[in-house]
Amino acid sequence: MAIEKEHIQKDLNVAETGLFKGLHNGMSIAAKAMVAAFVVFTILNVDYAGELYGAVRSWVETALSWYYISSVMIIFFICIGLMVSRFGSIRLGDDDARPEFSNFAWFAMLFSASVSIGIMFFGVAEPLFYFDNSAGWGYPNNPFADMAGHNEMNMDRAVDAVRVTNFHWGLHGWAIYTITGLCLAYFSFRKKLPLTFRSALYPILGERIYGPAGHAVDLLAVFGTVFGIATSMGLGVNQMAQGLNVLFGVDPGTLTQIALVIGISIIATLSAVSGIGKGIRILSEWNIALTLLLILFFVVAGPSQWLASFFLTSVGDYMSHFLSMGFWTASEPGDVKWQGGWTMFYWGWWLSWAPFVGMFIARISRGRTIREFMFGAMLVPTVMAFLWITIFGGNALFIEMNAPGGVGTAGLIDTVNSWNLGGALYGTIEQMTSNGTISWLIAALTTFLLATWFITSSDSGTLVITTILSMGNAHPPKQHRVIWGVAQGVVAAALLLAGGLSALQTAAIAAALPISALVVLMSWGIVKSLMQDSSAVRDPHEEVAPDGTALDRELRA
Numbered sequence: 001m002a003i004e005k006e007h008i009q010k011d012l013n014v015a016e017t018g019l020f021k022g023l024h025n026g027m028s029i030a031a032k033a034m035v036a037a038f039v040v041f042t043i044l045n046v047d048y049a050g051e052l053y054g055a056v057r058s059w060v061e062t063a064l065s066w067y068y069i070s071s072v073m074i075i076f077f078i079c080i081g082l083m084v085s086r087f088g089s090i091r092l093g094d095d096d097a098r099p100e101f102s103n104f105a106w107f108a109m110l111f112s113a114s115v116s117i118g119i120m121f122f123g124v125a126e127p128l129f130y131f132d133n134s135a136g137w138g139y140p141n142n143p144f145a146d147m148a149g150h151n152e153m154n155m156d157r158a159v160d161a162v163r164v165t166n167f168h169w170g171l172h173g174w175a176i177y178t179i180t181g182l183c184l185a186y187f188s189f190r191k192k193l194p195l196t197f198r199s200a201l202y203p204i205l206g207e208r209i210y211g212p213a214g215h216a217v218d219l220l221a222v223f224g225t226v227f228g229i230a231t232s233m234g235l236g237v238n239q240m241a242q243g244l245n246v247l248f249g250v251d252p253g254t255l256t257q258i259a260l261v262i263g264i265s266i267i268a269t270l271s272a273v274s275g276i277g278k279g280i281r282i283l284s285e286w287n288i289a290l291t292l293l294l295i296l297f298f299v300v301a302g303p304s305q306w307l308a309s310f311f312l313t314s315v316g317d318y319m320s321h322f323l324s325m326g327f328w329t330a331s332e333p334g335d336v337k338w339q340g341g342w343t344m345f346y347w348g349w350w351l352s353w354a355p356f357v358g359m360f361i362a363r364i365s366r367g368r369t370i371r372e373f374m375f376g377a378m379l380v381p382t383v384m385a386f387l388w389i390t391i392f393g394g395n396a397l398f399i400e401m402n403a404p405g406g407v408g409t410a411g412l413i414d415t416v417n418s419w420n421l422g423g424a425l426y427g428t429i430e431q432m433t434s435n436g437t438i439s440w441l442i443a444a445l446t447t448f449l450l451a452t453w454f455i456t457s458s459d460s461g462t463l464v465i466t467t468i469l470s471m472g473n474a475h476p477p478k479q480h481r482v483i484w485g486v487a488q489g490v491v492a493a494a495l496l497l498a499g500g501l502s503a504l505q506t507a508a509i510a511a512a513l514p515i516s517a518l519v520v521l522m523s524w525g526i527v528k529s530l531m532q533d534s535s536a537v538r539d540p541h542e543e544v545a546p547d548g549t550a551l552d553r554e555l556r557a
Contacts, residue, residue, distance in 0.1 A: 014471050022477035023469045027215050031222045031469060035487050042494040050499035057506035060348075060513065061340025066329055068347045071516045072172050073326050078523045079175040079378060082182070087530045088371030092182075093189040097367035107380060108288040109456075110361050117236040117453045118349070119169060119388055120446075124412075124428050125421035126168070127393030130161035131400065132413050139337040144325065153407045158397045162314040162389060167325050168343065169385040170318065171378065173350040176519060178378040180358025181365065183522040185373065186529070189366045194472030197221040197355065200522040203529045218468050220514050221355035225468075226491055227511040228352035229461035233492035234503075236454040237261050239422030243447030246426045247440065258493045264451060265492075268458035269485030273478045287452050294449060295391055297442055301432045302395040311390040318386070348509035351516050359464040363474060396428045458488060 015021050020028045042049040082088070091097050099106065130142040133153055140146050145160035183200035193199035198214030205213055237260040241252035250256055299307065330339040365373055396412050403410035410431060415424050429442050462485040466476035495503045 014473075020480075022473065023466070023480055024215070024471055027219060027222075028469050028480075030215075030219055031465075032483075032487070034219070034223060035226060035491060039490055039494045042498045046497050050503060053498060053503050053506040053510075056510050057502075058340075060509050061344050062336065064513070065336070065339060065344055068344055068351075068512070068516065069327070069329055071351075071520055072176065072347050074520060075179050075523055076172050076175040076326065078527065079179050079374065082179075082527075082530075083371060083374040083378070088369060088374070090186075090370050090530075091190070092185040092362075092368055092370065092373060093366050097189070099365070099367040101364055103376075104288075105285060106364055107376065108285045109364055109460075110377060110381065117232045117239075117450065117457055119385060120425065120450060120453065121235045121239050121422055122165075122169075123388055123392040123425070124396045125416050125424040126165045127158075127161045127389065128396050128400065128413050128416045128424060130164050131158055131397055132408070132417065133157070134417065135334075136417050137341075139334040139341070141338075143330070143332075143335045143338055144321075153401070155401070158401065159310075159314050159317050161397065162310070162393060163317045163321060164325075165389050165393060166314065166318040166386050167322060168346040169389060170382050171322065172326055173346065174378045174382050176350045176354050177357045177361065178374055179523050179526075180354040180519055181361035181377060182370065182373055183526045184358055184362035185365050185368075186370070186526055188362065188472065191529075195359070195363065195474060196468050196472045197359075197518065197522070199472070200525050203525040203532070204521060217518060220518055221359070221468055222465055224352045224354065224511045224515040225356040225359075225461055225465055226488060227507045228349065228354075228356055229458060229488050230492040230495055231349060231352065231508045232457055233261055233264075233454065233488065234496050235422075236450055236457075237264070237492070237496075239425070240447055240450045240454070242420065242422040242426055243443060243450065246423075246430075246443050247447065254496055257496055261489045261492050261496070264454045265458060265485055265489030268455040269462060269482050271455055271459040273481050287449065287456060290445065290449055290452070294442070294445055295388070298391045298395055298432070302391070303398050306398060307391060307394050310394050311387065314390060314394075315386055345509055348512035351512035351519065352508045354515055354519050355468075356461045356464050359467060360460045363463075363467070392425065392428070395432060396424065399428065399431050458485065461488060 013024050013026060015023060015025050101109070130145065131153060132141045133145075133151055135141060142157070142160055142164060144164055145151070145157050148156075148160060150156040150160055184195060184197070187193045187199040187202060188195040191199070191202070193202060193209075196214075196218050197220070198205070198209040198217045201214075201217060202209055208214065209217070234257075237257040238252075240260050241250070241256045244250040244256065245252040328339075330336045361377055365377075368376070400410045400412055401407055412424055412427050412431070415427050425446060426443055429446065430439050433439050433442075462481050463476070465484045465488075466480045467473060469480070470476040495507055499506075
């Protein structure tokens with residue numbers, strides 16, 4: 001099955017000169033054309049584009065919810081199986097390989113590049129929405145609480161609210177990232193194939209990964225990455241604009257948000273050009289340090305003992321319900337609308353981010369064992385997400401449950417019901433302290449963190465896209481990182497123009513459709529490869545590994 005060098009060079013078609021030097025010619029042109037077509041179509045007729053994206057979202061939510069639920073559950077069980085299997089001691093690399101980054105740096109980059117912006121946007125607003133019982137949006141605020149008979153806004157409903165939020169930010173979502181990253185790291189570092197998505201399908205496609213089928217797979221990954229990042233960019237600048245409004249009275253409208261997209265994209269591009277070991281790693285570590293400072297404020301200024309008890313209660317409630325919640329498929333019209341607007345959006349968002357986050361955590365995980373990787377990438381971030389939701393969302397719930405005018409009268413639920421989701425966090429900060437200076441400083445820290453989380457997500461996405469288009473080069477050409485850094489910002493701006501949050505949610509859900517099939521096939525591919533010969537590692541003097549995977553070693557230098 002050996003492949004001649006000249007044949008590989010022709011199939012990989014990495015340009016050695018010209019405009020696309022260092023990238024695959026055909027894929028680079030196709031990827032840029034795809035993004036350009038979307039942006040031009042959206043900008044030329046914003047209203048029609050918004051209507052079309054809304055129709056696409058409605059169709060996916062009503063016709064394919066069963067498919068998204070099934071896909072996520074399959075991925076989840078594969079992750080659990082691999083985590084406890086006999087394959088857990090296998091290293092993602094040669095047997096003597098060891099991790100490139102410390103555990104702290106690894107986790108900081110992992111968390112910074114994944115849920116950072118989203119959890120800051122929804123970490124307060126989402127529990128408040130599920131706690132409310134007004135059904136003000138034409139569907140139940142929390143069907144799980146209603147089915148349990150917890151219709152009153154009390155402690156039982158608060159626990160239900162956090163349980164559902166934990167469900168959307170917990171093990172199911174992280175399983176998607178984890179299996180994607182594992183597949184990429186395994187086939188790249190252990191099998192010595194390119195660090196691209198096509199490599200994870202080698203057990204299924206064989207040598208066809210070097211042809212059109214492989215190109216199509218990688219283009220799907222680029223598609224998901226661009227629109228997944230654009231979704232988070234849109235959410236991030238929406239909340240940053242709310243912060244600027246609180247701090248300086250700036251109008252938080254679309255123009256401000258687009259200006260923020262431009263400014264942050266420029267900084268993120270500069271960070272991406274500096275590479276993982278410098279800009280991305282340093283920013284990620286600073287993010288974690290500043291985040292701990294923000295968390296400290298919420299713990300000290302909030303009801304600390306109540307939060308500790310609430311954390312244990314809500315996590316226990318999640319552990320006893322997360323499997324049944326994962327399999328639940330709505331049938332009543334109101335429940336269907338709720339599941340489409342929340343769970344399907346989240347599963348779509350996680351899936352659309354899978355190429356980006358999976359590639360990124362694979363890139364930083366060489367040398368770790370499969371079990372170490374699985375535990376670190378799936379369990380640790382889940383626990384951190386639960387702590388965040390309890391501390392931030394729990395403070396907001398406590399304020400509403402103990403409002404002087406009665407439960408639900410503190411004004412935070414009103415902020416969420418006006419669909420100012422990004423403003424709920426700032427409203428909580430304002431009510432946690434009577435000191436205006438401290439409140440302003442914490443709001444400023446929150447806004448700054450949003451910007452730095454934004455930067456680390458965007459620069460990581462830029463690096464991933466250019467890695468894919470350069471056929472797995474871990475250090476892709478810097479000029480192309482600049483081009484794709486700008487492209488991500490343009491897509492985010494187009495989505496904001498075409499309908500704001502609704503258009504962003506639609507982009508995530510739609511992008512997830514092809515990506516979900518890709519991730520399921522990748523999961524099948526790694527299981528098949530491990531079962532056939534888990535110990536197979538390429539000999540440095542051979543072109544063919546014991547399990548048949550083949551690629552000229554000079555191209556992996």
